[in-house]
Amino acid sequence: MNSTAATRPNGLALFILPSALLFALFFFLPIGLMAVMSVLTGNPVVMPKVAFTTRHYVRMIGDPFYLEVIWTTVRIGLVTTLVALAIGYPLAHWMARIKSRTGHALLLMAVLAPMLTGIVVRTFAWMTLLSDKGVVNETLMSLGLISQPLKLMYTETGIVVGLVHIYVPFMVLTLTGVIGRIDERLEQAAENLGASPLRAFLEVTLPLSLPGILAGSLLVFALAISAYVTPILLGGFQIMTLPILIYQQISANFNVGFAAALGIVLLVISLLLVVAYNRALGLVSGQRELQ
Amino acid sequence: MSASIEIAGVSKVYDGGVRAVDAVAMDVRQGEFFSLLGPSGCGKTTTLRMIAGFETPSSGAIRVDGADITHVPAHKRDMGMVFQNYALFPHRTVAENVAFGLRMRGLDKATIAAKVKAALAMVELSGLEDRRPAQLSGGQQQRVALARAIVIAPRVLLCDEPLGALDKKLRQQMQFELKQLQKKLGLTLVFVTHDQEEALAMSDRIAVMNGGRVEQVGTPTEIYNQPTTRFVADFIGDTNIFRGERVGPNLDVGKGLILALPPSEMQGTGVLSVALRPEKIRLIPRAESAAAGSSAHGIVENTNFLGGAVLYRVELAGGHRVLVQQPNAGTSRLFVPGNGVTLEWTPADLVVLKD
Numbered sequence A: 001m002n003s004t005a006a007t008r009p010n011g012l013a014l015f016i017l018p019s020a021l022l023f024a025l026f027f028f029l030p031i032g033l034m035a036v037m038s039v040l041t042g043n044p045v046v047m048p049k050v051a052f053t054t055r056h057y058v059r060m061i062g063d064p065f066y067l068e069v070i071w072t073t074v075r076i077g078l079v080t081t082l083v084a085l086a087i088g089y090p091l092a093h094w095m096a097r098i099k100s101r102t103g104h105a106l107l108l109m110a111v112l113a114p115m116l117t118g119i120v121v122r123t124f125a126w127m128t129l130l131s132d133k134g135v136v137n138e139t140l141m142s143l144g145l146i147s148q149p150l151k152l153m154y155t156e157t158g159i160v161v162g163l164v165h166i167y168v169p170f171m172v173l174t175l176t177g178v179i180g181r182i183d184e185r186l187e188q189a190a191e192n193l194g195a196s197p198l199r200a201f202l203e204v205t206l207p208l209s210l211p212g213i214l215a216g217s218l219l220v221f222a223l224a225i226s227a228y229v230t231p232i233l234l235g236g237f238q239i240m241t242l243p244i245l246i247y248q249q250i251s252a253n254f255n256v257g258f259a260a261a262l263g264i265v266l267l268v269i270s271l272l273l274v275v276a277y278n279r280a281l282g283l284v285s286g287q288r289e290l291q
Numbered sequence B: 001m002s003a004s005i006e007i008a009g010v011s012k013v014y015d016g017g018v019r020a021v022d023a024v025a026m027d028v029r030q031g032e033f034f035s036l037l038g039p040s041g042c043g044k045t046t047t048l049r050m051i052a053g054f055e056t057p058s059s060g061a062i063r064v065d066g067a068d069i070t071h072v073p074a075h076k077r078d079m080g081m082v083f084q085n086y087a088l089f090p091h092r093t094v095a096e097n098v099a100f101g102l103r104m105r106g107l108d109k110a111t112i113a114a115k116v117k118a119a120l121a122m123v124e125l126s127g128l129e130d131r132r133p134a135q136l137s138g139g140q141q142q143r144v145a146l147a148r149a150i151v152i153a154p155r156v157l158l159c160d161e162p163l164g165a166l167d168k169k170l171r172q173q174m175q176f177e178l179k180q181l182q183k184k185l186g187l188t189l190v191f192v193t194h195d196q197e198e199a200l201a202m203s204d205r206i207a208v209m210n211g212g213r214v215e216q217v218g219t220p221t222e223i224y225n226q227p228t229t230r231f232v233a234d235f236i237g238d239t240n241i242f243r244g245e246r247v248g249p250n251l252d253v254g255k256g257l258i259l260a261l262p263p264s265e266m267q268g269t270g271v272l273s274v275a276l277r278p279e280k281i282r283l284i285p286r287a288e289s290a291a292a293g294s295s296a297h298g299i300v301e302n303t304n305f306l307g308g309a310v311l312y313r314v315e316l317a318g319g320h321r322v323l324v325q326q327p328n329a330g331t332s333r334l335f336v337p338g339n340g341v342t343l344e345w346t347p348a349d350l351v352v353l354k355d
């Protein structure tokens, strides 16, 4: 904190006031309320006599069902992230290194185009593809590759497919920025010193793009564990995830306190990841701080 | 072991249709300091990148010690390269950077450590092993890049304007050190530069390039004293270029100026260009008469004090402007603008140019 700036606020400081207010109103207030609700016995607006309690958290930890839901959510998030990374990295590398401008524009459009359609629409499209009588199963059966339809809908696999489709662009865009900033001549220098193109990639480009890998993964993971529409439509309530559970607690059980506690768990998982991300980044790119 | 390089009629046309290198042919001898010199965009980097294997020639062949390597991938060429921006690996220490090529060659740890140590000692960087490139000065980074390239004992060392980013003092020091190292190790070195002084000072031989073509290949003295083309004469140092019609043993360059041609060039007819270096002309106070063909009267238009010498621009009676350089020897008289002077030269110092 700079004391002169604090005592003599200049005009420019006023410009951040609206965004600061917005941030406080729509970010800290809801999260703060949620945190408070998660430790109260009831909704203070409708029930004036509420007390402090930890019972929502105790219930969560004591019941294997809820732990299972948390683990399922995290598992779906992890698999989605890994698949999005596996698909997104080569694409991002291609996009960052493509010489032709038209090629770059086409790739960018291909990556962005799905984002122009709503999530619901895209998820319905996957339903027509993945259902027992859907395009995938019909095609495989008519080719004689399978006799029974594969169970694709209402499984975690189906949810992951839908989520990957939605979140791959985030991975690609994050990675493209980072890979694009890596000087191509570094790879050439490695090849010049005797590294095969693959080795040069593993020794130079991959480690230098780790910040992008971490950032993209964090983004996709956080989005995937908080996704609601896709897990409902492609999981058909057969697969229970945290966001679905939270919605049920509020709309069906009217248990706002427990819903808030579940929301806090979701938030803590994301926050832990952000902390881990910063740690990891500090380790892999120690040279940044040394500069 | 150092190798020789043969570039046989190599052209490179980039995707957009740019003919960056056009039928370049030259030989680099074993153990030679060979410079590619030319203005920006003339194709020096492209030529070097084709030798290194980062670009494939559109036509022609590149041979190393007689073996065709035109289509050998870069990592199998066994050449060291110092990039213009050094291209040091930012996520690795100095020692790891230098060790990289040795590691790729599968040497054992002890050998690598010993070689890295020796290479860093050679470029006077001992003690900085554990720094990262970002913690080094420009000159130190340059040395790491050099150590990284020579530690693998490459058959050929390629340098793309390696000294371009350094300030003048450091640049001169590195020029000297690089030259010494090259001689000591007997390296075949292909050195790209657009700085003619650097090329003249360091090279055994120079290829002057222009618009993708090689204009002339020769030793620094040949390039300077006997430029064969108008471009080379103009690009290397200051020079006076005259173009005119042959009249007997003389050249009539118009505006009343007649130049006596050197003895070897007296035969023939037609149009001809000749070059005359400013320091080959003597400047004396206005004489009574000027010998036609090898002297002329003029008036000093302006002077440029260079320290060891003075460069004059003289306007001749007919209107030609001529550069004259005189050594700043305490005894010789210095002229000022407006002085009437007479220029004298020896016809044999005229160099006949191809256009």
Ligand SMILES: Nc1ncnc2c1ncn2[C@@H]1O[C@H](COP(=O)(O)OP(=O)(O)OP(=O)(O)O)[C@@H](O)[C@H]1O
Pocket (backbone or CB within 6 Å): B014, B015, B016, B018, B019, B020, B038, B039, B040, B041, B042, B043, B044, B045, B046, B047, B194
């Ligand atoms: N990848 C590329 N694609 C298309 N054209 C290129 C490419 N690289 C270089 N060129 C063009 O080829 C010509 C020669 O470029 P090159 O880099 O070899 O020049 P240079 O002599 O090294 O110049 P400088 O001294 O500025 O480095 C230039 O006209 C340049 O614009």
Ligand SMILES: [Mg+2]
Pocket (backbone or CB within 6 Å): B044, B045, B046
């Ligand atoms: Mg260049």
